[in-house]
Amino acid sequence: MGNGRGSDLGGFLRxxxxxxxxxxxxxxxxxxPRRVAGLRREELAELAGVxxxxxxxxxxxxxxxxxxxxxxxxxAALRLDAAEHEHLRTLAAPQRPTRSRSRRSTLRPSIRELLGALPGVAAIVIDHRTEVLAWNPLGHALLASHVDIDAPDTRVRPNIARMLFLDPxxxxxxxxxxxxxxxxVAALQQAVARHPGDRLLEQLVGQLAVDSPEFAKMWARRPVQTCSYYVRELDHPLVGRVALANETVSLPDDDQQIGLFYARPGTPDADALALLAQSIAPTREENPR
Structure with missing residues (x-):
């Protein structure tokens, strides 16, 4: 991570x-002879007219x-795509105080109710630090059945980035x-730009950079991308291989995201998801935790 707003902007440009x-x-x-494969500073400056x-x-x-x-x-000179261009704007904007520098994120009751209304869809809510704020039972069973279902309500919440790099x-x-x-990693890069001075976010990135060489290598490349839809191929310990649509819904007022995992009706993937839902139905109520 950079040591300030200017270094973040400069590092991304470089x-x-x-x-x-x-x-x-x-x-x-x-x-x-060129010392690097990319553009020289003077070449980029000329292209940009500065x-x-x-x-x-x-x-x-x-x-x-x-x-x-x-x-x-x-x-334009750097041939940035739309997501990278917006990220550059964020990095270059005057720094404003952020209310989330050290505060834990909270979940609106209406979002918790929404998760409860999605029994056939695996759902999870994360904040800009990728902390898990809530999941419905199917979301928990799909993504983190080895973690206590009540973990989002504890003082130390599950964190998707930490789990992804450090939890086998x-x-x-x-x-x-x-x-x-x-x-x-791209989502964390953009979160750091939106929330300068967020101590908890900085601690997360610092820990991951120390504990995971793979994270450190990816972070150094400063990836930026924005996409709200993927098809995720999973190897689930209970239902085996399954391909699910992964739709991400942003909650801009709270800087949170709802991740939805679902399958096309009538497919083997839908059958696998239904089997997973059936496996938890006898022992857990369909309420988000």
Missing amino acids: SRRERLTPAAAGIEPDTT SVGYYTRLEQGVSASASGAVIDALA HHRALYRDWPAKAQVT
Whole structure:
């Protein structure tokens, strides 16, 4: 993690500059030896229409903000996609106090009621730190049956990112673990930009970077992506291999997300999900915890 807003902005710019080759940027090849595969600072500055000195200050973290016009020009020069462009805007925006710097997230009662109304869908709610705020019984059985179902209500909540990188049981669930891990790291990158100074979030990233070399390597690449729909292939210990649609619904007022896992009716995957629901029905009420 960077040590400040300026270093976060500079690190992201540098990562994207080093990723972009001269050919991809439309720059004619020259005979001068290049120390790196990506663009030189002066090449990017020229493409964006800013001075080399100004761009250098941004990349070195001396300047922590830039105008919207400059950010748009840099995004165009770097060939950023929509998610990366928005992330760059967030990093360059003037820092404002955030109410969630040290406060635990809370779940609205209406969202808990919503989870209870989804008995055939596995559902989970996480906050911007990827802490689990709630799950319905099917969501718990699908994603974390080895964890106490009441764990979201305890002082130390389950955390999806921590489980994904440090819990072998949860990791083994995902047949597409690299893709799931990449999405999770990208979500944390964007959360850090939205919540500068969030002590609990910084502690999480720091712990993962120390305890998981894979996380540290992914974090250094500064991935950014936004997608609300995936097909997740899981290896569940009870029902075996199952492919489920994973829809993510954002709750922007709370900076939380609802993850929904479901199967197309009449498919073997739907049968597997129904079998999992049947396995927990005799002993657990269909109320979210």
